[in-house]
Amino acid sequence: MKCAFCNVGSRGDLQPLVALAFGFRSKGWDVLLISEERSRGIAEEFGLEFRAVAGDSVGIIFEEEYAEMLAKGKLMAMMKETERRKKTWYDQALNDWVETTKDVQMIVSGPLSFHETYCVAEKLGIPWVPVMYGPLFPTSEFPNPFVMESNWFGWLNLLSYNFLYWALWMQQGSDINAFRTRLGLDPMTGRRGLMSVIEEKELLLVGAFHEIFIPTQRIPADWPSNFFFRNFVFVPRTPEGSVDTKLKEFLKNCGEVPLVYLGLGSMPAPRPQELMDLANNIIRTLKVKAIVCAGWTDVSISDGLENEILVVKSVPHDVLFPKCKVILHHAGAGTCAAALRSGVPSVCLPVMLDQFYNSKQLMRLGVAPSAVPFQRATSSQEEVVEAVKLAMNSDEMTQKAQEIAKRIEETDGTSLCVEKILQTYPKP
Template sequence: MRIAIPLTGTRGDVHPIVALGLELRRRGHDVLIGAPPNLVEFVTAAGLEARACGPDVQQLYSSEEGQRALATGNTLRLMQLVAKQMSGYARQMNREVIEVCAGADLIVASTVTEDRASSVAEAMGVPLVVVHYFPIRANSAYPFPGSLPPRWNPPAAINRATWTLAENLRRVVFARYLNDLRYMLGLKKSFASPAATLARTDVTEIQIYDPVLVPGLREQWDERRPFTGFLTLDHDTRAAVGDLAGDHDGILSWIDEGEPPVFFGFGSMPIRDAGAVLAMVDEVSARLGVRALVSAGWSDLDTGTARAGAQVKIVGPFAHDTVFPRCAAAVHHGGIGTLFESLRAGLPTLVCSVSFEQPLWGAQVERLGLGAHLPFTKLTSARLEQKLAPLLTAERRTRVAEFARTLRTEGTTDYAADLIEAAAK
């Protein structure tokens, strides 16, 4: 079976889908991934066929306009920014999704490409499966990510109202571009939301995050939305894409020289003033009497020239599952991949969310007693110290270690591949 997977977004969006694509290829299927142009090399290094699809979102976030939007911490503002980028790229994106899906027997789409992929699948008469990295369908347990302050615990009716608003906003903003695509495909116009379209055609929507992070959600959805847990790359693939190329011996030697450090890193989120953030980490770690392991991957920091106190080590790429178990706690942006790794290692976690689904995960970490949440826009030395200090206790570490044992860490990719094969029958 030939399987096409059109994607767009950052590496965090592509990483788990590469794991899924490799498992599908291992089962004998031909897999083509449409990846953002800056991530095509990442996909091919993993051993999969790839073709450019969609804009370079990382470049957008790193632009002056993108940095201003990220600095607001406002999800709707970021949605407007992405919509503006897509308005100039829409027709090319339409063509690229069609090209990636040409000749496919089945299409797998993500949260961002499901609307286009559903029209292409309809025109081709082939099955469609979508994967979601966070809750993106209406429910009464949680509001639409970023629509309300994360600390709020609104009633069910308010939660559902946020979904109605968000789905209608998405439908209105992207309707013109999608109907341009439908015209190209010879289909009638449609003004239905992606959620309504996929529900009408009974499309399987695989949730590639762990249900224990969102208690009560699985009970609200039927078997059309199965949960697999996070999809991870195997050791050989991680080596091939460079994830294991860091100075692990140097990092581990430094860790072993003293007490377990606190990890600080912000994934693929570009930060406007990396030097100021490093100074904040330096100050707070000194005041708390802890060592700090700082990942420079999220910034333009030069690991060779950046300066901080003796209790701080600045490092390049490394394997989370090798280093995290030796740490005392973690501070990061709350992307689901990094969150999975910090919780799997039993680390009390402070989520400094930037936008999109990250505030949701920050709120859940706090509600579940696994850590704390501090929006990046509110980050100061005083607040960082206030949020981090309570996480550095044996009691909190025990609580997170107990939770870690409930996470799904085995067979997640196999299960997702099973669901995709079942959709083709």
């Protein structure tokens, strides 16, 4: 039996599916990852079969012009250009989704490929399992964080979700229904696209998050039983032998000096030297050492700090984060999960989309000070330095972070999600 794990986007959009793929493989399934060519590296890193679909959903943010827009918060202009580019390859991508899934018996999909993979699974007559990375299922108990922040009346909270799913369907609906016609399927008629289908058919929906990531930190009473979640999902622990020698040596040489991590995940830095200058400032002011995670090479370290900072292209979060005093990050969902599991306070530098909600949730949990948006992080370095100082010296933040880490370690989210999926859709 073969299961395809599908999504497009950044590493953060793929890694939860990689974790579930490992869980399926432990149960005797053949697994493969289907995404855009940019994601081939993550499949190779974890030893998974990979098949490519046309497109490059996140490539634009690595181009200098648009990375600069991102730094200035000009998301609408970027989204407009992304949508223009998508039209040039989307039709081929639809063909690729059909071709790459012909021999699979189940599809597990991330949010950015929900509609396409659902149509393919329906045509093949196989189970389709959507995976949601955050608390975005409609509820009257709190609003959709992408639409509004304040908690209003129950009906208005619920409307905030329905409005977003309606708006997304208005954007995608004609293309998806044209694709369904090509596949010989009836059109979707629900006002909210696939969310209407999930609710009407009571399809299993898996959440790859812990209840502490819900604004109220409790499960809403109006969430249905077919929405299953228990914890974040993580890839297997990094073997000691695969940890980079330079990283091991740097950690050994830190001794008793506090260590700070600075990284933006798969987000680009349009002015990388400015971010390096921020790291240099943190080191000098707070007398710490730092590991900066980025794919840059053309950056300079201040004189006298060569032994105080290590620049790496990638780093295993499960190895490094527990050894840090503070973790500075962009507040992507996957990095937040890794930071919470480590028991170490965060300082968040959100860039876009859900990262602002995630930052506020870490602050509500008491494990991070107020976020400093990335758009002003390098120009307001003292604000970031003060946030790091606060997080580093706060016994309360550290205690709360350690308490949350213990809660996360109580359950194996990956195994529980895999078991639920296979109970719902047992092998024939």
